[in-house]
Amino acid sequence: MSAQHSETPVPAPLPLKTIGDIRAALRSGHGFPGDRETFEADLQHALETSTETDLNAIAAVIVDYRGRIRLYQDPEFDIAVQEGIDLAARLKQEAQER
Known part of the structure; x- marks a missing residue:
């Protein structure tokens, strides 16, 4: 008989296509501590500093928080x-022993 691996079920990825999707995910507890509040602050800052023809700062905020949510969901x-x-602890201990 072969041994079976018990794998942690991987949750289905959240739909993170819109700002509303990101807000909903953060309200549901996905993301790192403080992300819900900092997302709104970062988005507001990006909106205030963007021009009508350059929305790169807004896109960067969306991409950043989408990535944070996906990282937080990843069981690995x-x-x-x-x-x-x-x-880091092992390297620190080795350095102190020298």
Whole structure:
């Protein structure tokens, strides 16, 4: 018999095509702590500093927070963060032992 792997179910990606989708995801608790508030502040700043012909700052805010939400949803993200923390702790300990 072969061993079965128990995989963590991957949640379906959230629809993040509009500002409303991003707001809804952040209201539902997706994203990092504080993202809900900082998204609105960053979006407001981008709107205030953009011109009618250059909306790149607004697009950058949308892309940034869409990425944050997707990172937060990724089950592998927590594992990668913990690996980074463990590596930093090990490197610090090795440096102190020298």
